[in-house]
Amino acid sequence: MTDRVKIFDTTLRDGEQAPGFSMSAGQKLAMAEALEGLRVDVIEAGFAAASPGDFEGIKAIAEMVTEATVCSLARCNEGDIRASGEAIKPARSGRIHTFIATSPLHREFKLKMDKDEIVRRAIAAIELARQYTDDVEFSCEDAIRTERDYLKRVVEAAIQAGASTINIPDTVGYTTPEEITDLFQFLTTEVEGADDVIFSAHCHDDLGLAVANSLAAVRGGARQVECALNGIGERAGNCAMEEVVMALRTRRDFFGIDTRVRTEGIYGASKLLAAITGNAVPRNKAIVGKNAFAHESGIHQHGVLANRETYEIMKPEHVGVSTDNLVLGKHSGRAALKNRAEKLGFTLSDNQLQSIFVAFKELADAKKEVFDSDIEALVLGEAVGSVGPWEIESLYVSAGSDEHRMPKATVALKHKDGRTQTHVSEMAGPMNAVFDAISRITDTPMTLEHYAVTSVSGGEDAMAEATVRVATEFETYQGRGASTDTVLASARAYLDVINRVERRTVRQASIAAQH
Numbered sequence: 001m002t003d004r005v006k007i008f009d010t011t012l013r014d015g016e017q018a019p020g021f022s023m024s025a026g027q028k029l030a031m032a033e034a035l036e037g038l039r040v041d042v043i044e045a046g047f048a049a050a051s052p053g054d055f056e057g058i059k060a061i062a063e064m065v066t067e068a069t070v071c072s073l074a075r076c077n078e079g080d081i082r083a084s085g086e087a088i089k090p091a092r093s094g095r096i097h098t099f100i101a102t103s104p105l106h107r108e109f110k111l112k113m114d115k116d117e118i119v120r121r122a123i124a125a126i127e128l129a130r131q132y133t134d135d136v137e138f139s140c141e142d143a144i145r146t147e148r149d150y151l152k153r154v155v156e157a158a159i160q161a162g163a164s165t166i167n168i169p170d171t172v173g174y175t176t177p178e179e180i181t182d183l184f185q186f187l188t189t190e191v192e193g194a195d196d197v198i199f200s201a202h203c204h205d206d207l208g209l210a211v212a213n214s215l216a217a218v219r220g221g222a223r224q225v226e227c228a229l230n231g232i233g234e235r236a237g238n239c240a241m242e243e244v245v246m247a248l249r250t251r252r253d254f255f256g257i258d259t260r261v262r263t264e265g266i267y268g269a270s271k272l273l274a275a276i277t278g279n280a281v282p283r284n285k286a287i288v289g290k291n292a293f294a295h296e297s298g299i300h301q302h303g304v305l306a307n308r309e310t311y312e313i314m315k316p317e318h319v320g321v322s323t324d325n326l327v328l329g330k331h332s333g334r335a336a337l338k339n340r341a342e343k344l345g346f347t348l349s350d351n352q353l354q355s356i357f358v359a360f361k362e363l364a365d366a367k368k369e370v371f372d373s374d375i376e377a378l379v380l381g382e383a384v385g386s387v388g389p390w391e392i393e394s395l396y397v398s399a400g401s402d403e404h405r406m407p408k409a410t411v412a413l414k415h416k417d418g419r420t421q422t423h424v425s426e427m428a429g430p431m432n433a434v435f436d437a438i439s440r441i442t443d444t445p446m447t448l449e450h451y452a453v454t455s456v457s458g459g460e461d462a463m464a465e466a467t468v469r470v471a472t473e474f475e476t477y478q479g480r481g482a483s484t485d486t487v488l489a490s491a492r493a494y495l496d497v498i499n500r501v502e503r504r505t506v507r508q509a510s511i512a513a514q515h
């Protein structure tokens, strides 16, 4: 048994599986870099057999990551295992994670396999996976609703076949803390070969218990927790990585065990994920929400001013929420900008620093003081804006109180293939005119379901962040954009959606062409 809890991050696999959270290969690579910076033990990079794009994405991550183990998910069949084995080949340390459902419901209605067949499939898959890597994880999908004696049988067969990690998923978020502690105590003491493997928990949040159940599994002997940043994942999501990690760190006195995660990078990584997927983190979300370390009521402020610990059980800087007083402005240089971005949890390449520095200087010229939230918006704007293919070349809007003249938007967009197109729209409402012009240029008809603009930094000329949610014929997409100009922020958010739709269409066309 290890003396720490391993963090198996599945943001890029189970997290990405959730509707509205899909990421391009480049975005997954950026997230993998952030996860490696957090020092997670395992990055589950995708499901290699799912699509050529997922296969290439895992391979690219395996080529880039140097410290974490890179993992691919596979069903218990030859094609999935071989695809995973090939995808993780470039990794310094690669894992194949193979799974099969074991509960009566899944056996009878989904797999239509009997108990013996499932055991045979699991053994064959693990043995084949071992031909590619010594690091094989096996999961009994829907383990929580599986008969204990049968679960023990499957787990023992998997260990015998060569799995070194045994994952016990609560696939449908059904268990309770007491129940899962008891199950892990049973497995870690009663299973033959238990001492040779690491037991892992994978909890879903259908009843809001994923983090509590994962911690309870640790109390029962689990030494790996599967989780995702911001708690993203199928349905209500997975165990939130930032919560389980900070619970173990903050209550080490109780759990007696910790992870090796560099928690200072958590806030930056969480913001990056929100920007990449276009899904904002709720204000009141534990650890990474805007309100997680904010105090507005007088009695709390009075207490915090006397001693922060009266109302804070964690130091904000331990999760990367900056308390730095160094003022950034138009006289600051790259070193200070890079240093502040790092304090906020972002690691910038030289190219990224260069492009953000240009935007930073423009902003600093326009503002007296550049706040941390401005820097965040610049870095995240770069992460979102760099993926195209469309970008705004120019945007002019005229609107006023004259009811006989409709608001008018003149928008010019540039496509990465070199085309530039302009459209003038006149509509009731200036933002409607902007959105209409963008839709017409890109030929993407969509229904706007939600649109909001918030101020994300201080000062008269604060940065605005716009979020839009739109429905196309087949799917719902979210987009974000930031600028000191609310109209430009909104146009960027809308264009972010258009870009997501176009990238997806291109991806699907390329998959179809390969079949």
Ligand SMILES: CC(=O)SCCNC(=O)CCNC(=O)[C@H](O)C(C)(C)COP(=O)(O)OP(=O)(O)OC[C@H]1O[C@@H](n2cnc3c(N)ncnc32)[C@H](O)[C@@H]1OP(=O)(O)O
Binding pocket: 014, 017, 047, 049, 050, 051, 074, 075, 076, 077, 099, 100, 101, 110, 111, 141, 171, 234
């Ligand atoms: C709990 C989880 O999160 S599991 C992971 C879920 N993630 C995903 O499904 C994302 C990736 N999935 C995909 O892209 C597709 O489902 C694919 C490419 C894997 C398979 O697509 P298809 O071949 O069209 O099959 P489809 O998805 O319709 O059905 C799943 C098939 O896998 C079988 N299957 C399901 N789990 C397993 C397993 N663990 N081992 C072996 N077979 C399995 C099902 O019985 C079904 O078989 P059938 O086609 O003979 O009826």
Ligand SMILES: CC(C)C(=O)C(=O)O
Binding pocket: 014, 073, 099, 139, 140, 141, 142, 167, 169, 170, 171, 172, 202, 204
């Ligand atoms: C594949 C397994 C680990 C899974 O995602 C689940 O059971 O929820």
